[in-house]
Amino acid sequence: MSAAPPTPTPADPPARRLPLAGVLRLGRPSEIWFKPALSVVAAIAPPALTLQAMGRLDLVMYAMAGSLCALYTHNRPYAARAGALFRVVLGMLGGLSAALVTASLTDNAVVLVTIGALLAAAQKVLCDATRIGPPGNVVLTFVSSAALFAPQTIGQVPGHLALAAGTGAWAWLVCMAPALVRPHGPERRATAAALRATARYAGTGGAEEGHTRAAGYAAVQAAWQSLLSTRAPSRTRRVLERLVVRAEVALAAPTEADPDRLRAWADSLRGTGPVPGAQLPDAAADELLGLAAARPLRARLGPLTPLAVRTTLGCALAGYASLGLGIGRPYWALVTAASLYQANITLTWSRAVQRVVGNVVGVLVFLAVVPVAHLGPPALVLCCLAFSFGAEVLISRNYWLGSVCVTPMALLITEFAGYQEPRTLMTERVVDTVVGALVGFVAAVAVTNRRAGDRVERALTAADRAREHAATLLAEPDPGRAALEAARRGLAVALTDLRAAADAAAGEWWQRALPQERVVLVEQSGHRTLAATARRQGLLPHRDPAAEPDRDPATETEDARS
Numbered sequence: 190m191s192a193a194p195p196t197p198t199p200a201d202p203p204a205r206r207l208p209l210a211g212v213l214r215l216g217r218p219s220e221i222w223f224k225p226a227l228s229v230v231a232a233i234a235p236p237a238l239t240l241q242a243m244g245r246l247d248l249v250m251y252a253m254a255g256s257l258c259a260l261y262t263h264n265r266p267y268a269a270r271a272g273a274l275f276r277v278v279l280g281m282l283g284g285l286s287a288a289l290v291t292a293s294l295t296d297n298a299v300v301l302v303t304i305g306a307l308l309a310a311a312q313k314v315l316c317d318a319t320r321i322g323p324p325g326n327v328v329l330t331f332v333s334s335a336a337l338f339a340p341q342t343i344g345q346v347p348g349h350l351a352l353a354a355g356t357g358a359w360a361w362l363v364c365m366a367p368a369l370v371r372p373h374g375p376e377r378r379a380t381a382a383a384l385r386a387t388a389r390y391a392g393t394g395g396a397e398e399g400h401t402r403a404a405g406y407a408a409v410q411a412a413w414q415s416l417l418s419t420r421a422p423s424r425t426r427r428v429l430e431r432l433v434v435r436a437e438v439a440l441a442a443p444t445e446a447d448p449d450r451l452r453a454w455a456d457s458l459r460g461t462g463p464v465p466g467a468q469l470p471d472a473a474a475d476e477l478l479g480l481a482a483a484r485p486l487r488a489r490l491g492p493l494t495p496l497a498v499r500t501t502l503g504c505a506l507a508g509y510a511s512l513g514l515g516i517g518r519p520y521w522a523l524v525t526a527a528s529l530y531q532a533n534i535t536l537t538w539s540r541a542v543q544r545v546v547g548n549v550v551g552v553l554v555f556l557a558v559v560p561v562a563h564l565g566p567p568a569l570v571l572c573c574l575a576f577s578f579g580a581e582v583l584i585s586r587n588y589w590l591g592s593v594c595v596t597p598m599a600l601l602i603t604e605f606a607g608y609q610e611p612r613t614l615m616t617e618r619v620v621d622t623v624v625g626a627l628v629g630f631v632a633a634v635a636v637t638n639r640r641a642g643d644r645v646e647r648a649l650t651a652a653d654r655a656r657e658h659a660a661t662l663l664a665e666p667d668p669g670r671a672a673l674e675a676a677r678r679g680l681a682v683a684l685t686d687l688r689a690a691a692d693a694a695a696g697e698w699w700q701r702a703l704p705q706e707r708v709v710l711v712e713q714s715g716h717r718t719l720a721a722t723a724r725r726q727g728l729l730p731h732r733d734p735a736a737e738p739d740r741d742p743a744t745e746t747e748d749a750r751s
Contacts, residue, residue: 219585226581232259255357302508503632525625535696547592
């Protein structure tokens with residue numbers, strides 16, 4: 190049930206076109222698809238099978254609330270994963286407790302939908318602000334929304350929460366267990382991804398300056414975030430840092446990089462073998478400072494206000510519309526709306542199409558599987574396990590493909606409390622999906638992110654300042670190794686943020702024209718400055734003036750300032 194990564198937008202997409210071509214196209218599977226797939230099965234199976242043997246299938250839903258936390262944080266180093274996953278479990282329990290207490294106090298469907306919409310907005314904002322990663326808020330909202338409509342008494346709440354807490358602890362152990370075998374696995378994968386992305390860009394000789402380069406910088410930044418998410422001393426981490434520096438340098442000067450060598454380094458990071466060394470000049474090796482400290486959580490919450498309003502309004506209206514149609518499970522429409530909201534309207538539209546297609550196909554899969562699931566409680570549990578595994582295998586290729594497994598699993602979960610008539614379930618699921626997608630998208634159009642253009646302006650200003658700072662240091666006779674390294678890394682981060690802001694704003698509606706030409710100029714001058722800074726640090730060989738007779742040796746520094 191992990192959320193698939195948002196479909197990349199082109200460098201300058203039309204702001205008012207809603208694409209259909211390519212929305213359902215399958216991509217390459219995630220390199221670690223098997224980790225969440227196996228983890229969620231290992232987290233769900235023991236408690237679910239135990240409850241089935243005890244004849245208490247009605248409690249499986251509460252057990253799965255904690256078990257589904259095993260879907261999170263697989264891209265984080267284990268030292269950082271321990272705390273992040275603990276917070277996920279707490280967040281899951283917080284949403285579940287609010288839902289269960291509300292359900293025990295009232296059965297007013299309008300009140301329940303309203304509370305569900307508010308919870309969905311809070312979960313969306315917190316997941317985005319903390320950058321917890323896939324599956325984001327969708328699983329949390331699914332659990333809390335379903336719990337709102339589960340018959341409940343206040344006396345049952347502590348026991349149900351205790352069960353969810355116990356399975357959450359088990360999920361934590363499942364996700365931390367691989368550290369015993371491959372303690373630096375996440376960092377190695379993140380570094381390898383940065384090297385491969387850089388090799389793809391270097392292979393073009395710098396000719397493709399759009400998303401190939403942006404993807405390279407995003408992968409490098411992700412690698413730094415992985416490496417610096419923990420300060421635990423490690424020789425392996427130190428060597429991986431040098432490899433990421435090599436990837437950064439190759440992005441700054443792609444014509445002087447060796448793509449084959451970058452790919453060879455990436456391939457050597459597989460498994461548990463020794464990490465290859467990447468020789469750096471002593472000056473550079475002594476000053477690996479990493480990324481600047483992340484912005485505080487409060488600063489990241491501000492730009493998410495339009496998203497919070499969009500989520501609250503869309504989820505509430507979707508639930509109310511479902512109630513108006515007489516559907517018995519309005520939380521399905523609510524969860525559908527909550528799953529749509531991406532960085533901009535264009536991506537939200539794509540997710541809406543993927544959700545509808547995946548759910549309709551998934552309903553047909555449920556129709557084929559339900560005779561097997563009705564063979565008995567063990568068959569029902571095993572079918573849910575199979576679909577939970579299949580969802581993680583497929584969802585990284587495209588969200589709609591993963592939904593083909595998520596939908597029958599969600600339908601089967603309703604049968605833990607008792608037999609449900611299949612055709613009624615199927616009809617309600619399709620109607621709620623269409624209603625949730627339609628109403629949710631209309632809410633996205635109505636509540637556009639008018640701050641997207643302001644974010645681009647701020648990113649342009651930050652990139653300009655970072656470039657000027659680096660250029661000023663380059664003009665000094667002895668700027669200092671630490672200052673140059675910090676300036677180079679800060680400029681790389683600023684350029685990455687600028688490209689992300691421009692891409693997100695390009696897919697929004699109802700806003701002023703974006704300064705696309707200025708964005709391109711700032712990016713070009715910034716990357717020239719990056720190359721000049723890397724050369725000054727000794728990370729690149731100095732050019733031979735004799736090889737460029739028409740070029741003044743001082744021109745490169747002047748270019749960096751321009």
